[in-house]
Amino acid sequence: MTVMIYNTMTKSKEPFEPLEADSVKMYVCGPTVYDNAHVGHAMSSIVFDVIRRYLEYRGYTVRHVMNYTDVDDKVIIRANELGEDPLELAGKYIRRYDAHLKALNVLPAEAYPRVSQEIDQIIEMVSGLIEREIAYEVEGDVYFRVSSDEDYGRLSHRNLEELQAGARLRVDDRKEDPADFALWKSAKPDEPAWESPWGKGRPGWHIECSAMSLHHLGEQIDIHGGGNDLIFPHHENEIAQSESFTQKPFAKYWVHNGMMQLSGEAMSKSTGNVFNVNEFLESYEGDVLRVLILNASYRSPLTFNEEVVEQAVRALDRIKGGLRPATPLAKIPSGTETALAEATDVARRGFEASMDDDFNTAGALGHIFNLVKEINQARTAGLEAEPLGKAQETLQELTGVLGLKLSVEEMILGKEATPYIDLLVEVRQELRQAKQWELSDLVRDRLADLGIQIEDGKEGPTWHAI
């Protein structure tokens, strides 16, 4: 089976065939770092992390690059408000974003280029576009001549007439055409600026991604990703710039994630709801956000609210429950082991079929939950640790492809606590034999407070970390 991938350019699912047989080049537009990241940014990072992980599961080597936009109007405005240096402010948010990515278990990219560190490459590209008369300079500003690109609009499926009909186009006499966009902006007071052939200034927004992608991944890439809010104008302009410069097709597959809806008053901070990544991570582990996001289609809008978060917490607990140790019984129904082995295969095949279909993570999760159920049934039937463990390994592997950690917090205790817990469980058992319910429940409740859950099964009690 081949992986099918939805391409915004063709508006259809296409078989995934990278430019080179086993290697995938993937460039994803990262955030403009002028404020704390919110869960929508995290959604994008998680979506493309899962795409990467699945392609790796499928045997590809993935070269993943994500940029940080640290030179931008918003950064400058924010820095001026706070009386800080724009690049320092951006650097601070980049460090936070890095920490978030780690906490969210997003695999490290090959490179995280920043605009401020790629000025030379950007200037080189802008110069090249001017030489080809695709761009023109006016009083220290450089604009891309949209009319020079016959294909302009083919990603967002618009044409220039439609764009010009749009009410929001600002009129600027210095541009040849209202749709022309800035490649380089002349310096204004109190802005970070770099020397260039057109005087001091800074790059426009779109050119950075063309230049960075070229610099780090080469002229042609396989996947270009980002939020669907970037389709126009950002990605449209990237295509225009890159292809005008290299005379080659830029990205083979354009992949866009849907927007997370941080809707309504329910999301306000005053009600205690979280939507910043750091606030979210204060209350929940990263896996919760993953489950929440992966339970839906990455291309569709996703509503984020407290109820959905709670559902994700429970769903995650259920998956973790599948990893609980075996509680073997003397008599096991015949066929339990082979049934579980078969169910494991079915789950893996279903998982792959779903993921092959444009990374249908919600469908894939369905198969994972089915596997959890099978494991639980086998455990309830009394299957021994080893055959149960095989199914659990598959569960770990598949959830790992989705980037779930499934960390059980027994680490807080450390192995050395185990004999003492065993002792307490044993004491409680003695108390139960003596029908000293109050005391035995006290032990159970206090252990629960400490994060240890006792469960009374047919063959006596077992315990696990919560």
Next chain:
RNA sequence: GGCGACGUGGCCAAGUCCGGUAAGGCAUGGGUCUGCAAAACCCCUAUCGUGGGUUCAAAUCCCACCGUCGCCUCCA
């Protein structure tokens, strides 16, 4: 005004491209187990926004309408 997306059980949501009688999770109710509890297991809960049309057959195709949302020069 233009381009596009979405509307499936109480909630989230897969399935829609390749039509054949609705995955999964959460919640609820009932049951098994149990001193109680927890967990687990078993059972129950939908005809797919509305109205037409095509078809032996439609959540899936076509038309219209309603509703929600995104983008239209710098937001993942």
